[in-house]
Amino acid sequence: MPPRDLTILVGVMVLLGLVIWGTAGRWSARAIGGLGLLVALVGSFYLYIVLAPASPTSVLVASGLFVGSALLFRLLSTFEQ
Amino acid sequence: MTRRPYFISMPVDVAVMGGVSIALYVILWLINANARTSTVISLGAALVWIINYPHFSATSYRLYRSQDNIRQYPLTAYAVPVLLVAGAVLSLQSPTVIAPFFVKFFQIWSPYHFSGQTFGIGMLYARRAGISLRPLERTCLRWFIFSTYVSLIATIETGQRQYQFFGVTYPALGIPLVISQLALVAMYALGIAVLALFVLTPLTRGRQVAWMTLLLALTQFVWFGLGQRLPSFAEFIPAFHSLQYLLVAWSVHLKERLDEERQAGSMAFVSAESGYWLLANTLGGFMLFWGLPHVATRVGGYDINLTTAVFFSAIQIHHFFVDGVIWKLKNPRVLSPLLVNIDDLLRSKPSQLATATAVAPGAALR
Numbered sequence: 001m002p003p004r005d006l007t008i009l010v011g012v013m014v015l016l017g018l019v020i021w022g023t024a025g026r027w028s029a030r031a032i033g034g035l036g037l038l039v040a041l042v043g044s045f046y047l048y049i050v051l052a053p054a055s056p057t058s059v060l061v062a063s064g065l066f067v068g069s070a071l072l073f074r075l076l077s078t079f080e081q
Numbered sequence: 082m083t084r085r086p087y088f089i090s091m092p093v094d095v096a097v098m099g100g101v102s103i104a105l106y107v108i109l110w111l112i113n114a115n116a117r118t119s120t121v122i123s124l125g126a127a128l129v130w131i132i133n134y135p136h137f138s139a140t141s142y143r144l145y146r147s148q149d150n151i152r153q154y155p156l157t158a159y160a161v162p163v164l165l166v167a168g169a170v171l172s173l174q175s176p177t178v179i180a181p182f183f184v185k186f187f188q189i190w191s192p193y194h195f196s197g198q199t200f201g202i203g204m205l206y207a208r209r210a211g212i213s214l215r216p217l218e219r220t221c222l223r224w225f226i227f228s229t230y231v232s233l234i235a236t237i238e239t240g241q242r243q244y245q246f247f248g249v250t251y252p253a254l255g256i257p258l259v260i261s262q263l264a265l266v267a268m269y270a271l272g273i274a275v276l277a278l279f280v281l282t283p284l285t286r287g288r289q290v291a292w293m294t295l296l297l298a299l300t301q302f303v304w305f306g307l308g309q310r311l312p313s314f315a316e317f318i319p320a321f322h323s324l325q326y327l328l329v330a331w332s333v334h335l336k337e338r339l340d341e342e343r344q345a346g347s348m349a350f351v352s353a354e355s356g357y358w359l360l361a362n363t364l365g366g367f368m369l370f371w372g373l374p375h376v377a378t379r380v381g382g383y384d385i386n387l388t389t390a391v392f393f394s395a396i397q398i399h400h401f402f403v404d405g406v407i408w409k410l411k412n413p414r415v416l417s418p419l420l421v422n423i424d425d426l427l428r429s430k431p432s433q434l435a436t437a438t439a440v441a442p443g444a445a446l447r
Contacts, residue, residue, distance in 0.1 A: 005179050
């Protein structure tokens with residue numbers, strides 16, 4: 001697996017984390033919460049790419065990705081609320 | 082304003098919100114039209130231009146045409162598109178590692194989004210009919226609708242299959258069959274509970290039945306529970322979902338425009354504004370779904386199938402975000418038009434429109 005692609009994803013997460021750190025106290029809680037969800041989204045996508053190839057042979061990974069996705073979508077329905 | 086549960090009329094609303102879906106399913110099932118024939122594919126491909134793509138455009142149009150909306154949802158308006166463009170670029174650069182999962186992410190999110198809309202419009206119709214659903218009824222309805230999603234995904238993602246989306250191949254998760262079977266049992270159990278709560282209980286207690294809400298739930302069941310076994314029908318599910326959306330979005334748009342213009346409702350205004358709105362969104366859909374992939378191919382030299390798969394995914398994920406916020410407008414100055422109907426749009430005076438349609442801020446499709 002080419003590490004460059006995944007490194008960029010981690011970089012985006014770090015960047016978003018820094019934005020949250022830099023804007024904490026200046027932006028509304030709603031905006032900070034929204035940024036937090038974006039970090040979770042990018043992180044979930046990263047996990048998806050890393051774990052999905054193993055999921056057909058691992059019940060635990062497959063179930064985890066399935067349940068995790070549904071929970072993530074539920075969380076994202078509160079985005080910027 | 083006259084309180085009526087329908088946006089246009091009972092026959093039209095019933096047809097759009099599920100009647101046509103269910104009728105088509107029954108017809109295709111009766112004639113055993115199991116195959117996804119070239120006719121079905123061609124018809125499906127034609128419908129996307131006039132129904133599916135405009136529905137995505139309508140969402141973006143609603144968000145970006147109003148500075149108030151943009152200010153209220155800056156992350157959705159600015160940050161999410163930037164993130165998705167980054168995701169699209171990464172996918173184009175990495176067609177075998179990132180792109181398959183970018184597409185897959187959208188593919189498993191999409192039916193969740195459908196479920197959210199079904200629940201939201203179902204609640205909206207109950208509200209329009211003046212029916213106050215109890216927490217248990219709401220919860221049961223929500224769980225039933227989302228159980229169709231779980232059942233669908235659990236079925237699709239069972240086993241070691243590969244799927245394709247415009248040439249981008251992505252794997253099934255390989256969910257154990259037992260989860261799929263459990264999800265199916267849960268869906269039917271919750272369906273029975275919904276029927277009991279929404280039909281038997283009101284009828285035995287002399288209360289009004291939320292028929293439109295039930296229709297939405299039944300339609301969802303036909304789409305996700307039954308329709309997936311009939312590929313000729315499944316081809317049209319996105320169009321049916323989009324059609325539901327367009328009816329609500331059109332009505333809301335007209336009401337907002339009338340309020341902005343401080344005009345009285347009239348056939349001339351409704352016709353002109355409807356024509357403009359439809360044209361704008363048809364063109365918008367064309368630019369999004371044809372323009373963006375072709376520009377990316379032209380500029381970056383990528384394969385058109387890859388750019389189509391990636392941008393279709395990005396646009397739709399953006400739609401899921403936008404849709405999640407624009408129907409929950411909390412700006413107290415914005416009076417929600419979700420309860421308006423065609424008679425109000427055609428005949429009301431400006432003052433009537435502005436005051437009679439006030440809905441609690443946050444009255445939502447989702």
